[in-house]
Amino acid sequence: DQQVKQNSPSLSVQEGRISILNCDYTNSMFDYFLWYKKYPAEGPTFLISISSIKDKNEDGRFTVFLNKSAKHLSLHIVPSQPGDSAVYFCAASANFGNEKLTFGTGTRLTIIP
Amino acid sequence: DTGVSQDPRHKITKRGQNVTFRCDPISEHNRLYWYRQTLGQGPEFLTYFQNEAQLEKSRLLSDRFSAERPKGSFSTLEIQRTEQGDSAMYLCASRQGGIQVEAFFGQGTRLTVV
Numbered sequence: 001d002q003q004v005k006q007n008s009p010s011l012s013v014q015e016g017r018i019s020i021l022n023c024d025y026t027n028s029m030f031d032y033f034l035w036y037k038k039y040p041a042e043g044p045t046f047l048i049s050i051s052s053i054k055d056k057n058e059d060g061r062f063t064v065f066l067n068k069s070a071k072h073l074s075l076h077i078v079p080s081q082p083g084d085s086a087v088y089f090c091a092a093s094a095n096f097g098n099e100k101l102t103f104g105t106g107t108r109l110t111i112i113p
Numbered sequence: 114d115t116g117v118s119q120d121p122r123h124k125i126t127k128r129g130q131n132v133t134f135r136c137d138p139i140s141e142h143n144r145l146y147w148y149r150q151t152l153g154q155g156p157e158f159l160t161y162f163q164n165e166a167q168l169e170k171s172r173l174l175s176d177r178f179s180a181e182r183p184k185g186s187f188s189t190l191e192i193q194r195t196e197q198g199d200s201a202m203y204l205c206a207s208r209q210g211g212i213q214v215e216a217f218f219g220q221g222t223r224l225t226v227v
Binding site (some may be wrong): 036 | 158166213
């Protein structure tokens with residue numbers, strides 16, 4: 001039972017353009033969502049998070065949008081840079097992050113120079 | 114460096130052997146998590162500690178797996194009688210308890226069972 005889904009295994013975007021990564025969830029108990037970035041042979045690195053009391057959170061080039069009614073969130077990266085090439089994981093937690101994380105399967109983002 | 118530290122980074126073992134991994138969390142973090150990641154999948158939760166108490170274990174954690182956090186600081190994950198299906202990246206994460214607080218991950222231990 002995949003409670004967090006990232007349906008696009010890969011995405012290629014031209015440098016300077018916007019990258020949009022999508023994530024869907026099924027568990028209504030999830031109320032805190034995070035995006036992690038992962039390079040090969042390294043652990044995930046936290047990028048940005050959002051709680052269910054908000055619908056948008058912004059941090060520099062990264063913005064996360066949450067649509068609770070659709071159980072959908074997205075990560076926007078603008079402008080995309082070559083260093084953004086990595087695997088991006090969406091993760092969700094209940095109790096505003098006080099519970100374990102449930103991860104999606106990841107989206108490999110490639111930024112084309 | 115005050116991040117989460119895992120040791121070893123890589124481990125190759127023969128099927129049937131026991132292995133132990135260590136995780137040193139960020140010092141002020143009272144919560145410590147273990148996850149496992151296989152190829153093409155996201156990290157999957159195994160177990161977590163609040164201080165020295167193990168509060169939750171996944172059904173993925175068979176009887177061959179045991180984790181400890183004896184003094185509420187570092188943690189160990191032991192796998193007994195390893196099987197080829199245990200080959201994976203084992204990730205440790207820590208965070209301070211509380212709401213809307215992100216977890217920080219270590220670099221992981223890559224286990225290969227031959």
